[in-house]
Amino acid sequence: MPPSKLDEEYVQNSFHTYLKSSLTQAKVEKLIEDQVLASAEADLMxxxxxxxxxxxxxxxTTNPPSVPLPRATKSAPPLELSADNCPPTFLGFLAVWGxxxxxxxxxxxxxxxxLARIICxxxxxxxxxxxxxxxxxxxxxxxxxxxxQxxxxxxxYANDLQAALDAGSSGRGLKVKTSFVPPPVYSDSLAPGSSGYGSKKLSPSPSSPSSVLSAFPSRTPSPMILTQDTPEIDFIRETLYSALAAVLEDITAFQTRNPHPxxxxxxxxxxxxHFAAVSLAILEVATTEGIILPDQNAIMCVSAREIGGHKLTPDACPEPLRPFMIELISIGRDAQVMQDEDNEATIKAIERGDxxxxxxxxxxxxxxIIDGVRVSRDSGEDGSRMRKRSLEGRAVAFANRVNALGLSISRIKAFRDREKEVFDVLGPHP
Known part of the structure; x- marks a missing residue:
């Protein structure tokens, strides 16, 4: 008889217990400073x-690797999270970790x-x-x-950050509070806990992305009239929304043949x-010819209402947005190099007759970005496996950069304000 699966909420609670202690330990080792914990910078997520x-x-201490879990009560027997008892929701995470x-x-x-420093x-x-x-x-x-996500x-997460901030405090003076606020729920049908790691799948009622997206407020966004006097953030936002439209239109195109992942x-x-769509929109901007201008360290923000576009540099952005702008340009530069390398590798493989x-x-x-990281099961000689691991590692690292920028952008109020409306209007329809 196979071992029973652990309760998802129990595993979830255990993770947050360890997260609090890990953040506290990182604070003690000076890997993370108090001001970073308080500011709740997106990368800290x-x-x-x-x-x-x-x-x-x-x-x-086990082979294969397993995780000792906190005891629910003092008298409870020791318990470890392993592939045998891991809830299906966490199996992918456990496999990559193991x-x-x-x-x-x-x-x-x-x-x-x-390694700990690089992680931070x-x-x-x-x-x-x-x-x-x-x-x-x-x-x-x-x-x-x-x-x-x-x-x-x-x-x-805010409670985890606050626990780390409070650890070791003397109790004198003003208590430092974390500023983290969860991003908005992107559908009225998604009450907290209705979806997420450790939560059950949604009921079968949302049978298509359009039915999920249709739960958003049914109102057409006010048209953005972009002029040279428009705030720079609006140019960036509308350019990303245009790319988001391309991503969602791609889903609709696939529905006529087979479901898009x-x-x-x-x-x-x-x-x-939602996060995956935003990250794919970032890639769309990064690889659309004529938008990212690496040699000029700028973005050509394109709008149907402004012929010729609007060139924007980091220096022209509001100061809080400059790091995001710089990273977006850098991602665009590296994405273009990656595509050139892919084309070269394909041509060489064809020439060799592979x-x-x-x-x-x-x-x-x-x-x-869509499916998450998975355990590689490459076969072949050791040299081939090492090469594939290197290529996979570079792909994972680059996807991480795009996802991190997507998480950061999703927390900016100016982007969130219209984002729900944009998903409703641009979402694929049957």
């Missing part, structure tokens, strides 16, 4: 859960510390740095991104589908 996975890997446990434990202590966006201290650390960090951050995580995600996990044309890395990035 990624680095926090990734650190939790990292510390759990260091504590792991594949990285021996890699993490195989690092020397200095490189383990470097800090530079490694070792010279030269161990390249293995970057690949492991990419995997852990990819899992953390999937976790941070879940509504059940977002609803409890993003359409399936809208059906079963709308919050994650039967299996390698999957373009850029296409792999899109798959990761």
């Amino acid at each position: 990624i680095s926090g859960p990734a650190l939790c996975l990292y510390f759990a890997a260091l504590r792991c 594949a990285n446990v021996p890699r993490i434990q195989g690092l020397i202590p200095d490189h383990q510390h470097d 966006g800090l530079q490694p201290l070792s010279i030269p740095p161990n390249p293995e650390c970057a690949g492991i960090a990419a995997d852990l951050r990819a899992v953390a991104i999937e976790i941070s 879940r509504r059940t995580f977002q609803d409890r 993003l359409a399936r995600l809208f059906k079963y996990d709308p919050p994650r589908a 039967e299996d044309i390698p999957e373009p890395r850029f296409e792999r990035v899109k798959v990761i």
Whole structure:
């Protein structure tokens, strides 16, 4: 008789218990400062859960890897989360984590510390740095991104941050409060907990992305008349919305043949589908010829109402938005290089007469954005596996950058205000 699966809420509660202690430990080790915890920067939604996975890997003593869970009561027997008893919702996360446990434990202590620093966006201290650390960090951050996109995580994350802020405080002076506020629920049908990591799937009633999107307010957004006097953020927003339209139109086109993978995600996990659509829109902007101008460090914000577009540089942006603008341009520059490398690799494979044309890395990035990171099951010689692992690691790292920017943009009020309306108007219809 197979072992029974653990209760999802119990596993979820255990994760948040460890997340609080991991954030506190990172604070003690100066990996994360109090002001970062208080500001609740978007990247902390990624680095926090990734650190939790990292510390759990260091504590792991079993093979295959498993996670000891906090006891529900003092008299309860010890319990470990393993592939045998893991709820299906968490199996993908556990598999990626388990594949990285021996890699993490195989690092020397200095490189383990470097790995924690990379997870937190800090530079490694070792010279030269161990390249293995970057690949492991990419995997852990990819899992953390999937976790941070879940509504059940977002609803409890502020408490985790506050617990870390309160740890070690003397009680004197003003208490530092975290500023994190969960992003809005993107559909009236999605009450907190109705979808997310550790939550049950939605009922079969939303049979298509259009039916999910139709739960948004049924009102056409006021048209944006863009002129040279329009605030710069409106140009950026409308350019991203135009790209979002292209992403959603692509879903509709697929419905005539077979379901688009993003359409399936809208059906079963709308919050994650929302983030994936925003990230794909960022890629659309980054790879549309004539929008990203890397040589000029600028974006040509295109609007149907303004002939010729509107060139925008980071210096012209409001100061709080400049980091996002700089990263968007950088992603565009790197995406164009990636596509050129993919084309070159395909041409060389054809010239060699290879039967299996390698999957373009850029296409792999899109798959990761929609489906999340998965355990690679490459076969072949060790050299081939190492090469595939390197390519996969680079694809995961790039997808992480796009997803991180998507999470950041989704938290900006100026983007959120019209986003629900845009999804309703631009969403695919039967």
